[in-house]
Amino acid sequence: MVKVREQECAGGFLFDYYQSHQDISHGLFASDAVDYVFECPWDAPGAPAHPGKDHPEFCDLRACLRMTATVWLAPFDFGIKESVAIAFTPDEETPGFMQIDVELALLAGEVGMWKRLNKGFVNDLRKQLLVWRSLEESVRTAFEDTLVRQYAARLHDDRRDGEDQA
Secondary structure (H helix, E strand, O other): OEEHHHHHHHHHHHHHHHHOOEOOOOOOEEEEEEEEEEEOHHHOOOOOOOHHHOOHHHOOOOOEEEEEEEEEEOOHHHOOEEEEEEEEEEOOOOOOEEEEEEEEEEEEOOHHHHHHHHHHHHHHHHHHHHHHHHOOHHHHHHHHHHHHHHHHHHHHHHHHHHHHHO
8 A cells, every 4th residue: 555645656666667677578577568547436427436525635636546568477488468457546444545456367378377477476566566665755756756747748748639630
């Protein structure tokens, strides 16, 4: 779990980490199509109300970070390919904190081997969160600034592309 205000820091660190594993053929995994969005799950039809309605600790929460990637697990000759989604969502039982939900879906390879190899992948995710926690505040803030700046630039570019097509 991370504090509400830390989701961009931790998310920026993880995004950088998974993006750095693109085009790599060694280590625990290789990644591709690493991306992220900020979603507002409470805006969907039939969704529960914004968590700030019941818990003032969530009042400043505007959106939840969701990161996605395609991952190949080592050893690569087993051909284990999966989709990965990491989502930061409000933890209603611990107001003011975001839980980190991880969704893994097998795309190619044998199910039993996929389950065994994912233990290492999930443990590595936990290890990276411990590394993130150990970083100095200025370094963690830099990951947040980069993530937010890149996302704002993407939104700006998307709007401009929409105007060019009109």
